[in-house]
Amino acid sequence: MSDEARLAFAYLSRVAEPPCPQLAALVRREGPVEAAKLVKAGAVDADLARRTEARRDINTAAEDLHLLARRGGRLVTADDDEWPLLSFTGFAGVDHRARPEAHPPLALWVVGPGRLDDMAQRAVAIVGTRAATSYGEHVAAELAAGLVERDVTVVSGGAYGIDGAAHRATLGTDGFTVAVLASGIDVPYPSGHTALLHRIGQEGLLVSEYPPSVRPARHRFLTRNRLVAALSGATVVVEAGVRSGAANTAAWARALGRAVCAVPGPVTSAASVGCHALLRDEANLVTRAAEIVELIGHVGELAPDEVRPESMLDGLSEAEQRVYDAMPARGRRTVDQIAVASGLPPTQVLGPLSMLEVCGLVSRVDGYWRLCRPKP
Numbered sequence: 001m002s003d004e005a006r007l008a009f010a011y012l013s014r015v016a017e018p019p020c021p022q023l024a025a026l027v028r029r030e031g032p033v034e035a036a037k038l039v040k041a042g043a044v045d046a047d048l049a050r051r052t053e054a055r056r057d058i059n060t061a062a063e064d065l066h067l068l069a070r071r072g073g074r075l076v077t078a079d080d081d082e083w084p085l086l087s088f089t090g091f092a093g094v095d096h097r098a099r100p101e102a103h104p105p106l107a108l109w110v111v112g113p114g115r116l117d118d119m120a121q122r123a124v125a126i127v128g129t130r131a132a133t134s135y136g137e138h139v140a141a142e143l144a145a146g147l148v149e150r151d152v153t154v155v156s157g158g159a160y161g162i163d164g165a166a167h168r169a170t171l172g173t174d175g176f177t178v179a180v181l182a183s184g185i186d187v188p189y190p191s192g193h194t195a196l197l198h199r200i201g202q203e204g205l206l207v208s209e210y211p212p213s214v215r216p217a218r219h220r221f222l223t224r225n226r227l228v229a230a231l232s233g234a235t236v237v238v239e240a241g242v243r244s245g246a247a248n249t250a251a252w253a254r255a256l257g258r259a260v261c262a263v264p265g266p267v268t269s270a271a272s273v274g275c276h277a278l279l280r281d282e283a284n285l286v287t288r289a290a291e292i293v294e295l296i297g298h299v300g301e302l303a304p305d306e307v308r309p310e311s312m313l314d315g316l317s318e319a320e321q322r323v324y325d326a327m328p329a330r331g332r333r334t335v336d337q338i339a340v341a342s343g344l345p346p347t348q349v350l351g352p353l354s355m356l357e358v359c360g361l362v363s364r365v366d367g368y369w370r371l372c373r374p375k376p
Contacts, residue, residue: 001079008032009077009107010061014211015039015052018223019103021096022048027106032077064212067186071201073111078104084120087230090256099255101223104230105209109185112205114176116231119205123153123178124292125232125253127246128162128239133271136162136239139263141169143236146289148175152296155180155232157224158197160190162238162246167196171203178231181208182224183216207231225249226256233296234259236286240274247274250283259295261286313361319344323352324361332368 001009009032016023026044027035038044039052040059068075076082094102110116124147126140144154144166154170156163158179170177179200181189185208188194200206209227210220225248229235235253237260240246250260261284265272279285286292316324326341327333338353339346353369356362363372 001077005032005079006065006075006077007061008036010064010075010211011036011059012039013075013107013109013209014058014060014064014214015055016048017051018105018209019101020048020051020106021103022051024103024106032079060211067212068109068111071111071185073109073185073201073206075107076110076116077107082110082115082117084116084231087120090230090258091226093257094255101226102255105227107209109208109211110205111185111201112178113203114178114205116205116207119153119176119178120231122151122296123155123232124296125155125228125235125249126162126166127156127228127235127237127249129241129244129246129271129274130159130161130163131241131271132161132165132239133265133269135265135269136263136271137165140165140238143238143263143286143289143292144169144175144177145173147292148173150289150293152289152293153178155228157182157221157228157245157249158189158193158200159245160192164193164196166238167200171199177204179204179206180224180228180231181206181210181216182220184208184210184212184214186212187215189216221245222248226252229253229256229258232258234261234284234292236261236263236292237275237278237283238263239265239269239271240278241270242273242277244274247278250278259284261292261295263287316356317352319348320352320355323349324356327362327369327371329371332365332370334368338369 039056042049088104091102091104096102126144128136140162147154148170153176154166155178156166167177177200179197183189185206188197225245228249229252235250235258237246237250253260262275262278264285265275322342323338326338335346335349339349360372362369
């Protein structure tokens with residue numbers, strides 16, 4: 001892309017609050033340079049003129065790109081090879097009357113060593129409440145670390161609580177994480193995560209559709225959530241209240257045709273109410289990373305069976321189990337007494353008793369049978 005075109009994209013990125021499909025359509029029709037000229041001159045249709053009127057005279061594109069370059073970043077557009085085209089194709093299938101913001105971004109301000117298209121090929125969003133419990137933060141960290149072991153990128157929003165736990169666990173296990181911001185890349189939010197976001201920008205990716213100096217606002221968080229969902233093959237909600245940004249991200253994931261997952265919590269926990277509501281709406285219940293990878297991984301990449309405690313009784317046949325259950329906890333019984341207790345004919349009791357004896361579960365003493373005491 002030419003420097004003139006990149007300057008034009010930087011200007012257009014600020015001139016209208018994203019997403020602005022009318023502006024994107026103008027760029028596709030006229031190209032970024034000519035589109036920028038038309039917007040500056042106000043020579044656009046009435047709807048786009050209204051959307052750009054307040055900012056069309058503000059042109060800080062050169063300064064914005066200089067700031068971005070100083071931070072080692074770049075402005076990525078659909079004209080770049082790095083553009084995650086497949087991630088954004090899902091917006092075309094969304095009902096735009098119900099979701100007017102269901103449009104891809106015009107451009108993305110990106111800081112970090114990774115490529116957007118590469119990371120989006122195998123990525124999972126881990127999101128949740130800012131007011132996370134210790135349980136929620138522990139689960140988020142465990143899931144993130146497990147995903148890293150399976151070469152999955154962890155995407156989140158950089159917030160306190162679940163987001164922060166997921167980012168930190170990913171970095172702590174040498175994984176790749178992406179923070180999608182609701183502000184400019186030079187406006188760390190929350191301020192308490194300044195160091196964390198800086199590290200993500202050095203080892204992962206900071207991504208925003210907002211140009212530098214733009215402050216976060218409630219509507220920008222909700223708009224940002226669609227990108228968190230779009231850049232991920234699945235969205236996992238670890239903890240969420242009744243009304244939460246995490247639930248909004250999950251709704252975007254469902255609208256885009258992505259897998260929606262939720263982690264169950266204590267039924268008494270207000271922090272898990274949103275997760276339980278998602279599970280009632282048929283979200284995928286997940287408790288470990290392998291179950292998530294099963295949803296977004298390659299064909300045949302299945303979660304291994306969960307390890308279950310084994311017992312000496314697991315391999316018993318039905319008759320052997322009934323005979324074993326007929327034995328008294330204390331004392332001893334004859335074959336006839338065991339037959340009565342088990343409901344089996346006496347002739348069908350001796351065989352199971354012999355197998356139980358071989359297994360060391362029962363023993364015969366003076367014509368009576370009793371349970372063997374487990375060795376300490």
